[in-house]
Amino acid sequence: MAVPKSHPRYLSLMIRERIVKGVAQGITSMHGLLAHGRGEAFDYLVGEKTTRKARQQIKKAAKLLLHAKRPIISVNGNAAALCPKELVQLSKAIPAGLEVNIFHPSKSRERKIAACLKRHGAKEVLLPHKGRIRFIASNRRFCNEDGIAKAGLVFVPLEDGDRCQALIRMKKKVISIDLNPMSRTAKSATINIQDNIVRAMPLLVEEVKRQKWLNLNNPD
Numbered sequence: 001m002a003v004p005k006s007h008p009r010y011l012s013l014m015i016r017e018r019i020v021k022g023v024a025q026g027i028t029s030m031h032g033l034l035a036h037g038r039g040e041a042f043d044y045l046v047g048e049k050t051t052r053k054a055r056q057q058i059k060k061a062a063k064l065l066l067h068a069k070r071p072i073i074s075v076n077g078n079a080a081a082l083c084p085k086e087l088v089q090l091s092k093a094i095p096a097g098l099e100v101n102i103f104h105p106s107k108s109r110e111r112k113i114a115a116c117l118k119r120h121g122a123k124e125v126l127l128p129h130k131g132r133i134r135f136i137a138s139n140r141r142f143c144n145e146d147g148i149a150k151a152g153l154v155f156v157p158l159e160d161g162d163r164c165q166a167l168i169r170m171k172k173k174v175i176s177i178d179l180n181p182m183s184r185t186a187k188s189a190t191i192n193i194q195d196n197i198v199r200a201m202p203l204l205v206e207e208v209k210r211q212k213w214l215n216l217n218n219p220d
């Protein structure tokens, strides 16, 4: 859809287009459209801007990511449609692995998400295999034995469910990005960044790079 730049909701409509395109490409599930609408509503409430609190959470998240043992970035159909480039940039900057983990089961979608991340520069993308997340029964329990299963920290952009609690019970740290501060994920994560993923991801990538540079130049 051609959205005129002068439209007062241009940015928001363009972000919607990414999700719609994600569905058309078989990356995002139909349910992802509803999840996005939920996010939009919460984004209204924060003024569609990155708040001061969110910036503080981004700083803390960058620090935790840089100090984590075997950090992994978990990618679902919405995150892949909205910011594939930044997810890959983050994985390279930390460095951290990328793993596809989705709620609505679809092997074809898993492969398409991985292919999308590779088109954006990822060398390796793990898929669910022999690993298992304990304490949950949904499709998200299937994970990779060398990825989420062994990770000390799992980065979970955009989801609401019981996986975060399960990962915490497995003694892993979790960083989430979720506009809804009342979601199960946001409430149980080690750190939740309450911001739109499309605004938070570029800021997080820059913050990781900045802290890495500072650590290298001020080792003490």
Ligand code: PTJ
Binding pocket: 028, 029, 031, 032, 033, 034, 035, 036, 037, 038, 039, 040, 042, 076, 077, 078, 082, 101, 102, 103, 104, 105, 158, 159, 160, 161, 177, 178, 179, 180, 183, 195, 196, 197, 198
């Ligand atoms: O690809 P799949 O099968 O793994 O499915 C992914 C979705 C997102 C559809 C699935 O995880 C789901 O149904 O999620 P929920 O339960 O709707 O939760 C999504 C959460 O993300 C909600 O708390 C929303 O407020 C929040 N959210 C939605 N869009 C954004 C967002 N948070 C940050 N940025 C957004 N753009």
